[in-house]
Amino acid sequence: MTKELDHERDVGIDPNGLDTEWLAQPGLFLKYSKMEAEQGRIVDRLKERLDVAEAEIRKQIISNPSEYAITTKPNLDEIKSLIVGDTTICAVRQELQDAQYELNIIKAAVRAIDQKKYALQDLVRLLLGGYFAGPQAPRDLAAEWNKQVENGVSTNIAKKRMKKHSRKER
Numbered sequence: 001m002t003k004e005l006d007h008e009r010d011v012g013i014d015p016n017g018l019d020t021e022w023l024a025q026p027g028l029f030l031k032y033s034k035m036e037a038e039q040g041r042i043v044d045r046l047k048e049r050l051d052v053a054e055a056e057i058r059k060q061i062i063s064n065p066s067e068y069a070i071t072t073k074p075n076l077d078e079i080k081s082l083i084v085g086d087t088t089i090c091a092v093r094q095e096l097q098d099a100q101y102e103l104n105i106i107k108a109a110v111r112a113i114d115q116k117k118y119a120l121q122d123l124v125r126l127l128l129g130g131y132f133a134g135p136q137a138p139r140d141l142a143a144e145w146n147k148q149v150e151n152g153v154s155t156n157i158a159k160k161r162m163k164k165h166s167r168k169e170r
Helices: 007-011 018-063 076-085 087-128 141-151 153-169
Strands: none
Touching: 007 087, 018 076, 018 087, 076 087
């Protein structure tokens, strides 16, 4: 399911198109929230399917222990070990794990889309506060950000601050 989505693109912000970003935000949040609910339903159904499959195998083991090479009345540990090793159970369990992973990815995307809302709010505040205005030529914030990401934002900023502080101390 998540292969259809471009999480990175949907979470990204075009700083030169804040108006269109805001217009798209509610629809984007709704889209991912619906996907989260749909994937949650898939996970719930797989859990039910796993429970039913385990119950069926448990019933078979108890009613026909000789088919499972058990000569006495099967105890709980024997039944559990046979259920865990059953190929059908393993396949359903793998399917459930994959569906749960997809659900976790979608939940992370929903949180990221929600964070995008706060980033948009802050960018608008900066814009209204005149942060992007000034006598110099307008900055290409998108290009500057991409350059910083390529160069490792946090390490460069930390190095600059350390140099600035060491000069002041001299």
